[in-house]
Amino acid sequence: MATAAQKICCRLTRSSPAAFRFHSLIRSQNHQSKYYGYVQSRKISASSAAYATTKLDMPSLSPTMEQGNIIKWHKKEGDAISPGDVLCEIETDKAVISMDTEEEGILAKIIVPDNTNNVKVGTLIALLVEEGDDWKSVEIPADAEKPAAASPPPSVSPAAASTAMPAAPHGANLAGDGHLIGPSVKKLLQEYNIQASSVSPSGPGGALLKGDVLDYINANKLDKKVQEAPSPAAAPQAASPLPPAAPPVAPSAGENYVDIPLSNMRRVIAKRLTESKMTIPHAYATIDSDVGAIAELRSTLKADGIKVSVNDFIIKASALALQRVPRVNAIWENDALKLSSSVDISIAVATPNGLITPIVFGASYLSVDQIGSTVKELAGKAKEGKLQPHEYQGGSFSISNLGMFGISDFTAVINPPQVAIMAVGTSRSVASMAGSVSKMKVTLSYDSRAISEVEATRFLEEFRHSIEHPQTLLAGTNLDTAAEAFVF
Amino acid sequence: MSTATEITHYVVPFKLHRLEQGPNLQVKCTRDEAMKYYKQMRTIRVMETTASNLYKSKIIRGFCHLYSGQEAVAVGMEAAITLDDSVITAYRAHGWTYTRGVSVKGVLAELTGRHTGCALGKGGSMHMYGKNFYGGNGIVGAQIPLGAGIAFAHKYRDEDSVCVALYGDGAANQGQLFEAFNMAKLWDLPAIFVCENNGFGMGTSAERAAASTTYFSRGDYVPGIWVDGMDVLAVKEATRFAKSYALKNGPIILETATYRYHGHSMSDPGTSYRSRDEVQEVRQTRDPIGKFAELATSSGLLTKEEIKKMDDEIKKEVATAAEQAKTDPELPPEELYTFIYKNPPANTRVRGCDDTIWAATK
Numbered sequence: 001m002a003t004a005a006q007k008i009c010c011r012l013t014r015s016s017p018a019a020f021r022f023h024s025l026i027r028s029q030n031h032q033s034k035y036y037g038y039v040q041s042r043k044i045s046a047s048s049a050a051y052a053t054t055k056l057d058m059p060s061l062s063p064t065m066e067q068g069n070i071i072k073w074h075k076k077e078g079d080a081i082s083p084g085d086v087l088c089e090i091e092t093d094k095a096v097i098s099m100d101t102e103e104e105g106i107l108a109k110i111i112v113p114d115n116t117n118n119v120k121v122g123t124l125i126a127l128l129v130e131e132g133d134d135w136k137s138v139e140i141p142a143d144a145e146k147p148a149a150a151s152p153p154p155s156v157s158p159a160a161a162s163t164a165m166p167a168a169p170h171g172a173n174l175a176g177d178g179h180l181i182g183p184s185v186k187k188l189l190q191e192y193n194i195q196a197s198s199v200s201p202s203g204p205g206g207a208l209l210k211g212d213v214l215d216y217i218n219a220n221k222l223d224k225k226v227q228e229a230p231s232p233a234a235a236p237q238a239a240s241p242l243p244p245a246a247p248p249v250a251p252s253a254g255e256n257y258v259d260i261p262l263s264n265m266r267r268v269i270a271k272r273l274t275e276s277k278m279t280i281p282h283a284y285a286t287i288d289s290d291v292g293a294i295a296e297l298r299s300t301l302k303a304d305g306i307k308v309s310v311n312d313f314i315i316k317a318s319a320l321a322l323q324r325v326p327r328v329n330a331i332w333e334n335d336a337l338k339l340s341s342s343v344d345i346s347i348a349v350a351t352p353n354g355l356i357t358p359i360v361f362g363a364s365y366l367s368v369d370q371i372g373s374t375v376k377e378l379a380g381k382a383k384e385g386k387l388q389p390h391e392y393q394g395g396s397f398s399i400s401n402l403g404m405f406g407i408s409d410f411t412a413v414i415n416p417p418q419v420a421i422m423a424v425g426t427s428r429s430v431a432s433m434a435g436s437v438s439k440m441k442v443t444l445s446y447d448s449r450a451i452s453e454v455e456a457t458r459f460l461e462e463f464r465h466s467i468e469h470p471q472t473l474l475a476g477t478n479l480d481t482a483a484e485a486f487v488f
Numbered sequence: 489m490s491t492a493t494e495i496t497h498y499v500v501p502f503k504l505h506r507l508e509q510g511p512n513l514q515v516k517c518t519r520d521e522a523m524k525y526y527k528q529m530r531t532i533r534v535m536e537t538t539a540s541n542l543y544k545s546k547i548i549r550g551f552c553h554l555y556s557g558q559e560a561v562a563v564g565m566e567a568a569i570t571l572d573d574s575v576i577t578a579y580r581a582h583g584w585t586y587t588r589g590v591s592v593k594g595v596l597a598e599l600t601g602r603h604t605g606c607a608l609g610k611g612g613s614m615h616m617y618g619k620n621f622y623g624g625n626g627i628v629g630a631q632i633p634l635g636a637g638i639a640f641a642h643k644y645r646d647e648d649s650v651c652v653a654l655y656g657d658g659a660a661n662q663g664q665l666f667e668a669f670n671m672a673k674l675w676d677l678p679a680i681f682v683c684e685n686n687g688f689g690m691g692t693s694a695e696r697a698a699a700s701t702t703y704f705s706r707g708d709y710v711p712g713i714w715v716d717g718m719d720v721l722a723v724k725e726a727t728r729f730a731k732s733y734a735l736k737n738g739p740i741i742l743e744t745a746t747y748r749y750h751g752h753s754m755s756d757p758g759t760s761y762r763s764r765d766e767v768q769e770v771r772q773t774r775d776p777i778g779k780f781a782e783l784a785t786s787s788g789l790l791t792k793e794e795i796k797k798m799d800d801e802i803k804k805e806v807a808t809a810a811e812q813a814k815t816d817p818e819l820p821p822e823e824l825y826t827f828i829y830k831n832p833p834a835n836t837r838v839r840g841c842d843d844t845i846w847a848a849t850k
């Protein structure tokens with residue numbers, strides 16, 4: 001008994017794989033039996049022949065995939081297919097994935113060929129027929145959609161192509177021999193308009209390396225070809241079906257962007273902000289002040305023909321607070337903290353090229369309306385790009401005000417070598433026991449190496465005091481004795 | 489024409505744990521049984537392939553765990569129990585739902601979220617139910633204590649039935665299994681605990697996850713049997729033995745050595761922790777359907793024509809079911825609020841996401 005069992009067991013597990021393609025076996029033998037006639041008769045009428053074909057649609061191979069690129073077919077038309085076989089490589093929005101099948105039969109027709117980009121999920125990509133059927137006579141169903149963007153077949157000879165035509169279609173990731181081409185190699189090929197097949201590869205197994213392309217460029221003394229960046233508007237248009245000879249090639253999904261070259265100003269801003277955030281231990285403190293008194297004062301002044309903005313009061317109030325808490329009005333110089341002798345406030349102004357900070361010099365000595373006219377002039381110059389270097393270099397403290405845009409509160413990045421920056425939010429109505437009051441939040445970002453929490457708090461208290469009692473601002477540089485008496 | 493009406497099949501020897509006598513090594517199979525088993529296994533395979541295709545055309549969304557490769561377990565066990573016995577399994581539930589009597593359409597429409605689905609389209613892949621089928625369960629391993637409870641109910645009611653509770657090799661390492669084993673043995677509940685060992689807990693092979701991969705012996709004081717889970721007749725015989733054992737002596741463990749062709753779920757291509765060649769080799773040398781077809785045809789139980797005819801019928805049946813599963817209507821939104829309580833009093837209302845939304849329930 002045991003030997004018999006063993007026998008079956010051996011037969012089932014140790015034989016060569018080929019012998020166990022049961023269904024292929026069954027079907028092929030059926031050709032010599034009754035079954036053959038059955039198939040034949042079914043093929044006679046056109047409708048039953050259509051039943052025998054299996055449509056293969058573009059699969060969704062990632063949860064977010066809407067379309068994909070067919071990189072390469074691993075089976076040819078006429079090849080036998082069995083469950084688990086890999087049919088082709090498909091590039092999804094995330095990765096290149098092998099598409100396998102559970103079907104059995106013959107790959108009769110490849111409808112969407114290698115290197116086709118942006119094939120929508122659900123598009124018919126191939127037809128299968130059952131084994132024994134005549135795969136050559138398979139008909140493409142009339143309702144089959146044309147592939148969304150088929151790469152046109154090259155219309156010039158490969159020799160001419162190396163110079164006359166954009167080389168490999170955009171997004172083609174494979175060399176002619178089926179090797180993957182790395183992104184840097186692909187970029188180089190595109191930049192110099194080189195056909196991948198014209199460079200002889202030296203990598204393992206015949207892979208094309210960047211060095212091969214560089215050697216080719218040097219040997220042929222090629223120059224970079226200027227290529228237009230595809231604009232986002234042009235891309236969807238290019239995705240529609242194109243006649244085979246149309247020269248522009250549909251960009252792949254990955255190329256649907258515009259490069260913005262970095263201006264020098266952006267470069268400097270980026271460098272300085274990164275340096276600031278990375279090297280300065282930023283700490284933050286926020287205070288809420290009642291701006292009702294300022295609003296009242298403004299309307300009184302307006303009646304007298306003096307036009308000043310809330311921002312002008314904020315600058316003035318900060319200037320006085322800086323005078324009273326001088327640690328906040330310091331700058332770093334040679335690894336030491338230097339208390340500035342005057343209060344020079346940098347005001348952040350948005351320009352098309354980025355933020356620039358013109359300076360209100362000696363702000364504590366200016367009246368509110370003088371500050372107003374200075375700021376107006378500087379902002380005008382900044383927007384026209386006419387600021388002189390001395391007008392924006394230096395400064396002992398910065399203010400960034402986004403209140404006029406409705407921002408309630410935010411934090412700003414310290415502008416070195418300064419040690420603090422104040423971010424001003426909008427004034428908003430807040431319910432209180434006395435009814436509705438108008439409040440404004442400011443957030444001080446400070447360098448905690450230079451300023452302690454207590455000093456930051458004192459500065460903000462002074463600021464709030466001035467904002468809530470704007471009449472004190474009119475007196476210029478008076479020092480609040482109560483503030484001076486604060487001992488810590 | 490078929491030349492035999494009954495054959496005797498010699499199975500790969502079982503491995504036994506704490507059992508002196510195991511199931512028979514010779515299993516008889518009649519022509520009718522062979523047709524039934526082949527048809528059931530093939531239907532599950534085609535149904536799962538169809539589900540995979542529907543998923544890839546975005547008609548099925550969310551979770552979806554396919555049973556392809558493991559068909560012999562559900563079909564073989566079902567052949568040895570009756571619909572009075574209970575089954576509870578994990579989230580890889582489509583095959584079991586079908587063998588428990590739900591139609592292909594009931595499964596596929598459940599996957600597409602249509603009201604003709606076996607759970608009205610409310611459950612999806614992991615939550616299908618039928619008579620004495622306590623469902624797919626989404627929480628790994630949680631169905632085992634539940635299964636012990638169902639077995640308890642059978643015993644409590646003096647029924648001559650067992651509960652089959654299935655789990656994977658991944659869940660086999662959970663603590664709650666051993667708690668359930670303990671109580672089941674303590675009270676000698678009529679439970680068959682089945683470890684469907686397909687080799688991988690998600691993407692981790694059994695060898696990398698378990699200190700002992702002889703799952704049939706891991707119940708310690710609970711006896712166990714290892715069975716070739718790719719052989720429908722071996723599974724059937726082991727289950728027949730296990731059922732009669734469980735009714736007399738209490739719980740028993742079956743480890744069915746099987747294989748899963750697809751990834752763990754639809755977001756797993758299933759090729760990063762095992763090679764494509766490995767999968768193809770199993771398909772070609774151990775496939776439960778191909779192996780059974782070979783056995784049936786070589787022994788003269790079935791003819792190749794009969795198998796071809798069944799294949800064609802199954803293909804057509806599943807294609808029709810899939811078409812209906814695509815076009816049947818979905819439940820109206822009000823149905824979100826139904827079947828929360830059993831027999832709620834008239835005019836019971838339930839709350840939506842916040843207390844501004846209240847809806848009638850039934």
